[in-house]
Amino acid sequence: MPPEVVRVIGPWGPPEDAAGWVALALAPVAGLLAARPPAALRVSHRLFVGVSAFAAAALSLAYVAVYLRGGPRIVDATTYYLQGRALATSGFTFPVPEPAASFRGRFLLWDEARGMSGIFPPGWPIVLSLGFRLGAPMVVGPTLAALLVVATAALAREVALTLDLPEVDRERLARVAAVASTLCAAARYHTADTMSHGLVAVLAATALAFALRVRRGGADGPALAAGAAVGWVLATRLASFAPLAIVCILQLARAERRGRALALFAAGIVPGAAILLVAQRAATGSALSSTQGLYYALSDGPPGCFRYGFGKGVGCVFEHGDFVAARLAGGYGPLEALLTSASRLRRHTTDLLGVELLFPVAVVGLARGLRARSHAARALGGYFALQVLAYAPFYFDGNYPGGGARFLADTFGAGHVLAAAGALHLAKRWGTHRAAGGLAAAMLVAFAVRSSHEHVLLRDREGGRPMFEPDVAAKAGATRGLLFFATDHGFSLAHDPRARPEQGLVAARLREDANDWLLYERLGRPPTYRYSFDPARRGAVPEVAPYQPLPYGTGAEGRYRFEAESSWPPLAQAGGYAIPRFTHACAGNYRVLALSNVDYEARVTIDVLVPEPGRWKVRPRIVADDASGRSELTVVGTKARFVWGAAAGPTCRELPQQVVELPGPRARLELVARGGEALLDAIVLERERD
Numbered sequence: 001m002p003p004e005v006v007r008v009i010g011p012w013g014p015p016e017d018a019a020g021w022v023a024l025a026l027a028p029v030a031g032l033l034a035a036r037p038p039a040a041l042r043v044s045h046r047l048f049v050g051v052s053a054f055a056a057a058a059l060s061l062a063y064v065a066v067y068l069r070g071g072p073r074i075v076d077a078t079t080y081y082l083q084g085r086a087l088a089t090s091g092f093t094f095p096v097p098e099p100a101a102s103f104r105g106r107f108l109l110w111d112e113a114r115g116m117s118g119i120f121p122p123g124w125p126i127v128l129s130l131g132f133r134l135g136a137p138m139v140v141g142p143t144l145a146a147l148l149v150v151a152t153a154a155l156a157r158e159v160a161l162t163l164d165l166p167e168v169d170r171e172r173l174a175r176v177a178a179v180a181s182t183l184c185a186a187a188r189y190h191t192a193d194t195m196s197h198g199l200v201a202v203l204a205a206t207a208l209a210f211a212l213r214v215r216r217g218g219a220d221g222p223a224l225a226a227g228a229a230v231g232w233v234l235a236t237r238l239a240s241f242a243p244l245a246i247v248c249i250l251q252l253a254r255a256e257r258r259g260r261a262l263a264l265f266a267a268g269i270v271p272g273a274a275i276l277l278v279a280q281r282a283a284t285g286s287a288l289s290s291t292q293g294l295y296y297a298l299s300d301g302p303p304g305c306f307r308y309g310f311g312k313g314v315g316c317v318f319e320h321g322d323f324v325a326a327r328l329a330g331g332y333g334p335l336e337a338l339l340t341s342a343s344r345l346r347r348h349t350t351d352l353l354g355v356e357l358l359f360p361v362a363v364v365g366l367a368r369g370l371r372a373r374s375h376a377a378r379a380l381g382g383y384f385a386l387q388v389l390a391y392a393p394f395y396f397d398g399n400y401p402g403g404g405a406r407f408l409a410d411t412f413g414a415g416h417v418l419a420a421a422g423a424l425h426l427a428k429r430w431g432t433h434r435a436a437g438g439l440a441a442a443m444l445v446a447f448a449v450r451s452s453h454e455h456v457l458l459r460d461r462e463g464g465r466p467m468f469e470p471d472v473a474a475k476a477g478a479t480r481g482l483l484f485f486a487t488d489h490g491f492s493l494a495h496d497p498r499a500r501p502e503q504g505l506v507a508a509r510l511r512e513d514a515n516d517w518l519l520y521e522r523l524g525r526p527p528t529y530r531y532s533f534d535p536a537r538r539g540a541v542p543e544v545a546p547y548q549p550l551p552y553g554t555g556a557e558g559r560y561r562f563e564a565e566s567s568w569p570p571l572a573q574a575g576g577y578a579i580p581r582f583t584h585a586c587a588g589n590y591r592v593l594a595l596s597n598v599d600y601e602a603r604v605t606i607d608v609l610v611p612e613p614g615r616w617k618v619r620p621r622i623v624a625d626d627a628s629g630r631s632e633l634t635v636v637g638t639k640a641r642f643v644w645g646a647a648a649g650p651t652c653r654e655l656p657q658q659v660v661e662l663p664g665p666r667a668r669l670e671l672v673a674r675g676g677e678a679l680l681d682a683i684v685l686e687r688e689r690d
Contacts, residue, residue: 010350011453019066020452023444030441033434045171049153052178053146056191059182060145063192064138067402067459071138071466071493074400076120077194078467078492079107083118084128084137084194086497092282093117094497098665099609101566102508102519103495106488109283109295110569112666119295122279123236123272124196137194144198145191151205152181152413158212159417162374169424176420176436183443185451186351186404187412189458196236197409203229203236204244205413208383211248211265212376218256220264226252227268233410235272235279238290239308239394240410243386245269247379254375299569301577302598310337313598314395318579323396332395341388343397347405350454352415353439354446361439362415365422377421380414387411402458462535468493469542473505473531476544481527482520484510484547490531501526512589513682514560516549518609558687560611561621564593564680567606576602576673583623586652587681592623595631595671595678602673605636608683610664615688617657618667621681625650629676635660636668652681659688 015021043051064070072078086094093115096103104110109117118125131137156177160170181187191198210226213219226248234241252261277287284294296306300316307314314332315324328336349359369377391398391407398407419439427435467490473483483505485491494507501523508519510530520528530547534540565580573595581594595604610616618640620633624647633642638660662685671678 010356010450011457012450013453015448015452016456017066017452017459019062019455020448023452024448027441027444027448030437030444033437045153045174048175049150049178052153052175052182053149056149056182056188057142057146060142060188060191061139063188063455064141067189067455068193069459069465070469072194072489073458073462073466074193074195074403075107075489075492078489079118080120080125080128080194080196081137082108082492082495083120083122083125085132085495086118087122087125087129088132090497092122092279096497097506097519098522099515099518101515101562101609102511103491104567104569105491105509106299107295107492108569109291109298111285114283114285117283117291119283119291120196121236121238121291122275123232123234124199126235126275127199128194138192141191141194141198144202145188148187148191148198148202148205148413149178149181151202151209152416153178155205155209155212155413156417156420158209158216159369159374159376159380159421161216162212162372162376163369163421164372169428172435173417173420173424176423176439177417179436179440180353180416180419180423180443181412183354183440183447184352184412184416185354185447185455186402186409189402189404189455190406190409190412193403195403195406197403197406200233200237200240200410201412203233204240204383204410207233207244207248208379208414211251212379214255214261215251215375218261220260223252223255223261223264224268227265228271229268230265231269231272233272234269235276237410238276239390239407240387243383243390244410246386247383250382251375251379295569298571298573300579301573301596303574303577305577308393310334310393318577320396328395336395337392340395340397341392343399344391344405344408345388347399348408350451351404351409352412353419354443355450358419358442358446361422361426362419363422364425365418365420368421368425369418377418380418383414384408384411400458401454401461404454460538462489463533463540464538465540465542466493467533467535467542468507468531470494472542473529473544476529478505478527478529478544480504481529482506482508482523483544484508484516484528484530486510486531487533487535489535490533494531511563511566513563513566514611514685515562515566515609517551518560518611520549558689560685561588562608562683562685563588563591564606564682565589565591567608568593571605571607571668573604574602575599576604578602578604578606578671581679583679584625584650584652586650587623587679588621592679592681593671595673595680597629597673597675597677600675602678604671605668606671607666607668608685610662610667611685613662613664615659616662617659617684617686617688619654619657619684619686621652621654621684623650623652623679623681625679627677628673628679630674631676631678632672632674633678633680634670634672635662636670638662646676654684657686 131140153174156174160173207229210222213222255261281287300318305316312331315328349356423435423439533542578595628646640658
């Protein structure tokens with residue numbers, strides 16, 4: 001199919017993999033069962049839902065093997081994985097050995113006093129940590145898959161009680177919803193990879209079911225449970241909290257004992273809120289400071305780029321650069337919000353039932369509920385609308401193959417109940433009562449010819465496999481010592497805060513500068529390896545080979561070269577932003593730390609490890625070009641100051657040395673760019689001999 005057509009309608013066609021062909025082969029079987037179900041399938045509600053839940057868990061586990069190839073794939077998922085492992089052993093923050101630059105990097109916060117932490121809220125990492133404690137973290141997602149089916153069926157039963165349906169059709173609604181949840185391929189991804197949306201989908205369906213139950217009967221326990229579920233959403237995905245909380249409150253406000261119900265609901269929220277505040281305090285020093293907000297304030301730009309709202313300067317150019325350049329050239333306003341929301345909605349029409357053509361079934365279910373004056377149907381439709389609105393002020397659409405419109409995946413339970421209501425209504429209009437089998441057959445065909453192509457794209461992206469596989473290291477004999485990674489994903493998958501080189505593998509970032517040597521020395525010169533994997537090459541094969549860090553980073557005794565980009569994310573920045581950037585070939589590793597202006601003057605503070613206290617010659621290495629302004633580098637707490645300006649073309653040079661007293665353990669440096677940008681290649685420290 002031509003790429004231009006694919007961009008508009010998405011990938012369609014015969015299956016590209018075995019899973020798609022199996023789904024296509026099973027579709028006629030589901031259709032036949034729909035037409036004439038055998039007596040063996042006429043089972044109790046509990047057994048039907050239980051078997052469906054088991055099937056969903058098995059399919060999600062198969063997804064881990066077939067599409068994820070055994071482990072987390074996107075960078076967010078690998079960071080969640082690291083956070084879950086850290087929480088199982090160390091808490092919300094964890095210490096790292098010196099030099100800290102060997103561990104700092106993307107989606108991680110570091111502070112000398114507090115240690116290191118991931119940037120995501122703690123709700124999902126806490127749940128994921130249970131899998132690490134049991135030694136099987138990738139089983140947590142499939143467990144959620146089973147719970148999502150159960151919660152969706154329970155929600156469907158509550159909705160059915162508000163519809164004008166015969167008793168037998170109320171049970172059918174729950175079963176159709178369970179089938180839709182089981183066969184939803186996007187839900188299989190979100191309960192396989194270590195992303196947080198699967199957990200939120202379970203919590204949302206559970207909270208809605210309990211809130212509807214309270215409105216129907218006024219029980220105390222469900223009100224408290226609904227609050228606990230909503231509170232854990234707050235601790236997991238902040239933007240997803242308000243839509244769910246609003247809908248639940250509106251239902252509880254119509255309960256017989258609404259005051260008591262609302263009080264219990266509020267009490268249930270408290271534990272999740274408290275955990276969020278404790279985690280934020282541990283990572284940032286302030287309970288009210290967002291970890292993601294602090295990370296982007298330090299690591300990206302322009303200042304305030306990662307914010308919830310509209311205006312100029314919204315959109316971070318390092319993390320989401322391609323997206324910002326293509327869609328947010330004039331800032332983020334109402335039109336951009338409309339287009340971004342439309343992009344999410346477009347992807348969600350495929351995610352829910354496997355193909356856009358089936359999404360109207362859910363619309364029919366909502367319309368059927370509204371005509372029946374069902375407050376439950378209004379609640380589900382309102383929840384979805386509020387979820388769309390809640391994410392509208394966030395500039396990045398978040399869509400990707402397999403994961404689809406992930407910010408709307410939280411609503412899968414509500415969507416599948418509405419789809420079940422629509423399928424049941426259409427089946428009755430067409431003179432059949434086999435809605436479950438009919439919808440199952442349609443979803444299997446949809447997966448085969450439409451959505452399976454998206455999951456193949458996910459499978460094959462970034463090298464087609466996780467960027468760290470323990471078996472690869474073990475087969476190479478790397479079972480203890482120091483293992484260096486050039487990828488963020490690989491480091492996050494491999495790093496274990498408990499690891500010690502004499503007993504296991506300490507994972508660190510490959511810097512190819514003095515940081516590698518200093519870490520090697522401080523760990524006692526253990527066996528050292530490099531994990532090589534090129535995610536840009538399809539079908540890349542990882543390799544693990546012995547690696548010997550260069551003495552002192554340069555080969556000259558007493559001379560240490562620190563690549564400037566190794567200090568990213570910086571300690572502080574103002575008036576602009578500093579990011580790693582590929583540049584002229586004369587720069588070390590072809591990269592620099594580039595400080596760009598937003599105001600006339602931009603400042604950034606970085607640090608390098610001082611090998612030992614004493615007098616040191618400091619030589620900055622810089623790159624100057626015609627975009628450079630007047631740049632200045634100072635060693636904080638000393639009189640050392642280096643100044644340079646623009647150059648006619650890309651020029652790499654080492655500035656004249658200055659001798660300073662550095663007491664250690666780190667030297668702080670402040671880089672200033674005025675009227676242009678500053679490109680810092682490296683900092684060279686050399687012992688001053690007596």
